[in-house]
Amino acid sequence: MTAAPKGTAAPGAASGWTREGIAERVAQDIPNGSYVNLGIGIPELVARYVPEGRTLVYHTENGLLGMGPSPAAGQGDPELINAGKRRVTMMPGAAFFDQATSFAMIRGGHLDLSVLGALQVAANGDLANWSTGADDAIPAVGGAMDLVAGVKRVFVMTTHVTKEGEPKLVACCTYPLTGRGVVTRVYSDLAVIDVTPEGFRLVELAPGVGFDFVQERTGAPILRDLSRQPGA
């Protein structure tokens, strides 16, 4: 018996990347020196998998550039927090600033990359990730709309389908939009997929996952360059 490659799903589960595996895959694509905003939740995992030798500068929109990892439980400063309101630390070279400055970094195109979660991504790059539109939901948006409107590249990290098995990559979003035509690339448990002017385009399949399996779980056609995907 051989050990499963790091980051792939456990035996018996569907093939593909685990959450950690997706995070590790995303991290490979972030160049050294990038200024990055990681969305709250699963995107935060990306910071753990940045390849050795690369230094990223993390921005948190509540007013810190040069954010470091969480402190030990019970440690830290209750007024040194991230956008998820959890305690964080600061790295050498960190800077604090007010909200207008923070969102000038975002809207002004100064951040290189944002990694966000999604409810739905459409083939034209539309993103829905802030509200299901349910009647009894308390609407809350935070900085999501500003991030997608301003950051140069928006990566989405998501499961390929919902818990109910519905595609999250769709022809047209049915949930309320966060932004139009804003997503650059999607990293799911099954594949890496670019959003192009022609629609979704396959970049890479997760280990053990076939193209047809991904296409069947996607709500819009996925283009692929067969010459570049000999194993797909």
Next chain:
Amino acid sequence: MIDKRFASAREAVADVHDGATVMIGGFGEAGSPIELIHALIDQGASSLTVVSNNTGTGLVGLAALLRAGRVRKVVCSFPKTAGSTVFPDLYRAGKVELELVPQGTLAERIRAGGAGIAAFYTPTAAGTPLGEGKELRTFDGREHVLEHGLRADFTLIKGRAADAHGNVLYHRTARNFAPMMATASSCTIVQAADVVEAGTLEPEAIVTPGIFVDRVVHVPEPALESALNEAGASYP
């Protein structure tokens, strides 16, 4: 001689009127001016419009102001932080109005309000429900939404240190909305853990210049929302 120091939070908020618009600093508990908010609860002003990024947690601070029934409307980007039950309950019961604003747009609306800018165009929220009904204009092929500057009657914020002239320094991510809110209201009230004579703070380091501040209150050991909640506190 200029001396903006007030003897107590109670005196500093004494003239907040019913129906006032009040900006309250803070992102989560970081920068939340709990003592000023509690003084406002004691003072009794009602039908307030509160401009603040969140709506508080537990039964203290901003959540306590809401629970006391003093708030008619909240202008906010994220009203459902973990541990916030007061606002969601009031909202579902139709007892408080919500104007949901993207966080960066909220910051810029306040900045504009304080800087004499009536309105501005931003790409944020174009094509989304939060851009609906607003004036749209296309710049460089991209749709933008017209957003209006925000002003208030009072601003309540928390500093780490302030001097008698109202110059303010902040603590880490507690700064958040405070510098813009200080500029955007008719009366800005600061609570600070250290209050010193003019000339003591390093002028190069001042974040909010005293021209934007009207009243300074010394609160040497400000409470934190999380600590109060862990202790099961409620206010009043």
